[in-house]
Amino acid sequence: DGGITQSPKYLFRKEGQNVTLSCEQNLNHDAMYWYRQDPGQGLRLIYYSQIVNDFQKGDIAEGYSVSREKKESFPLTVTSAQKNPTAFYLCASSDPRRTTYEQYFGPGTRLTVT
């Protein structure tokens, strides 16, 4: 089955540590996205990538970094500079050739930093 996998489902870190969240897709989609979800705030875009080796900042990129070395993978690093990193993180992908823009989501990773 084609889809998006995110691992791990739950992640715990100490304050001051960097942490990397994994996102893999086998949908053959060129575009991938990272969102942060907090209660009552909906989804906010962190970074997105339309093609391998290229990515753009979203609305809340400060304190985060990404790479896109392979089409299938778009890992997100939450750095120690992120002031409030505890949140639910969602990865998504889409096929830019489809002009209807729908995105398909992974199951998410809940990050807790103490």
Add this chain to the structure above:
Amino acid sequence: AQSVTQPDIHITVSEGASLELRCNYSYGATPYLFWYVQSPGQGLQLLLKYFSGDTLVQGIKGFEAEFKRSQSSFNLRKPSVHWSDAAEYFCAVGVLTGGGNKLTFGTGTQLKVEL
């Protein structure tokens, strides 16, 4: 800039009753509009989408939505709610930017279903 407003944070309906979730958008051009559903601790699942043509669109799980340009609305409806419909629902608008396709989401409506 585009925006999406979901005015109802929480809605409670009885099983078997009809449902309407409200969504208003702000966007200068013809929008691409979506409804997604999220169960607790899970990712988002696409319910339906509008991009052109018939303003009444059908989706999965018996949901439908109507695009009304004059009201800048895209409300989600279901004639008879099932207990399994309890979840959070997100409306989103799709836009094309210099960097590619992006979605802007509303803050969500939490649906509770009373048995």
